Amino acid sequence: MFPPEEKSPLTTDSYYEPIDEHRYKPTAHVSGAWSTDEQHFSPLGGLIVHAIDRHLATRPHTGLLLSRISFDILGRLALDECEIRVETVRPGRTIELIEAVVLIADRPVVRARAWLLAAVDTAAVAGGAEDRLTPPEKLAPWSMSSLWPGGYIASLDSRPLAPPRPGRATVWVSTPLALVAGQTSTPLASYVTLVDTANGIAVRQPPTAWMFPNVDLTLHLHRQPEGGWAGLDTTVTFGPTGQGITSTVLHDLRGPIGHAQQILTVRPLPGA
Structure with a gap:
């Protein structure tokens, strides 16, 4: 069940402020790394999960868990108010498919599809996951703002397990900000808010000379996330x-909860 709304006043200590039931206004903390007048996709991805959670909360609890979600980024994510429309595409008692579409200025800019699967007790056969990471409290902070601009990156607490190197990094990320002002988000929505950061922690080439934005993000989860930290054990490959x-x-x-994949379009910056 989706947590009840908090009745706290709106504050800029959040990534979004609600306008009505389906529309949200981004704050300065959402501004992107490739362009500071666009939204970073990471908080928008979390907002989409937040909207899906609210859609599911309008009906009786089914016991289904969001187990895969894919986001396709269709166009420029202007730093402007957005509307999120959610519908159930394939209802079911044990498997369900949900679709969400984000519109900015009445144009679709993101389309997401989420598979929900039945929650079943499989603890007796669980296994195959990797080891836990060194916890973040034992690690030193790293300022990602030295590499990337934008309000979103500046909002993060980032703690690498070792100095990042080209194409390889393992980093804990967290944020003190709420996802939506005055509303409580589920642990999953809060976690997804951080996942798209992965494409910026293990850069193969300087972002001042090369562009490598992702046009999608897909998460597969074998366990629901807990807590306020996301551990990103990331490898980047350029073809x-x-x-x-x-x-x-x-x-x-x-410990591990699943995997994420992003496809990148790699190209040199003009004049670099």
Whole structure:
């Protein structure tokens, strides 16, 4: 069940402020890394999950868990108010498919599809996950703002397990900000708010000379996340014809929870 709304006043200590039931206004903390007049996709991804959670909360609890979600980024994410429309595409008692569409200025800019699967007790056969990461309280902070601009990156507490190197990094990320002012988000929505950060922690080439934005993000989860930290164990590969992949093993403080993949369009910056 979706947590009840808090009755606290609106504050800028959040990524979004609600306008009505389906529309949200981004704050300065959402501004992007590739362009500071656009939204970073990471908080928008969390907002989409937040909207899906609210959609599911309008009906009886089904016991289904969001187990895979894919986001396709269709266009420029202007730093402007957005509307999120959510519908159930394939209802079911044990498997369900939800679709969400984000509109900015009445144009679709993101389309997301989420598979919900039945919650079943499989603890007796659980296994196969990797080891836990060194916890963040034992690690020193790293200022990602030295590499990337924008309000979103500036909002993060980032703690690498070792100095990031080209194409490889393992970093804990967290934020003190709420996702939506005056509303409580589920642990999953709060976690997804941080996942798209993965494409910026293990850069293969300087972002001042090369562009490598992702046009999608897909998460597969074998366990629901807990706590306020996202552990991103990330590998970035560039191919020879303009495509790249950012692959991440996702962790929370208890251990691995799943995987994320991002496809990149790799190209030199004009004049660089």
